[in-house]
Amino acid sequence: MVTIIDYGVGNLGSIQNMLQRIGVGSFVTADPQQVEKAERIILPGIGAFDSAMVKLENTELPTILKERSAAGIPLLGICLGAQLLTRGSEEGSRPGLGFIDAYCVKLNAQKMDSLKVPHMGWNEVIFQSANEITDFKEMEIPPRFYFAHSYHMVADKEYVLGLTHYGYDFPTILKKENILAMQFHPEKSHHYGMQILRNFSTWKP
DSSP states (O other), X not given: OEEEEOSSOSOHHHHHHHXXXXXXXXXXXXXXXXXHTOSSEEEOOOSOHHHHHHHHHTSSHHHHHHHHHHTTOOEEEETHHHHHTSSOBTTOSSOOOOSSSEEEEEOOGGGSTTOOSXXXXXXXXXXXXXXXXXXOTTSOSSOEEEEEESEEEEEOGGXXXXXXXXXXXXXEEXXXXXXXXXXXXXXXXXHHHHHHHHHXXXXXX
């Protein structure tokens, strides 16, 4: 069972619908007591970094998420939710949750020629290592996912599980032990999104 965190930000229904399509049970909650019992957690997010952090900080969830992740519970951050797992972002001034030693920076227009910001639409993710999360069975590789973002994560190589090229290479999947951060939207990414959510639903870090 996957617990989807509701703190007023994110495509909650889209994520739950995609999980239902692949036969994975889930529920949406803002109740700290339910999150304390979570077996597997998704932290979604859409919008600006600081406003999302304020909404999260106005709940008991940051402390509970820290406790659950420290206990080894698989945790997946999606889009802005992924960025909130880092130390912070150029987009704002508030600190992030700091679960992964990473930082978020604005897409560098000087390296992108005529490409537009935000980065919106389909793009490939090049996996940097093989594991349960990157197992796409007989599907064509590299997989393609749907993106919508103006900032991206920066981290040491040891945490980078996937890279994407948009004018230049930048990390789009980070992994630290039982914590995953994905810059794209798997819930909007059709068959590839379904598979990566299947992988997360059975992942044993």
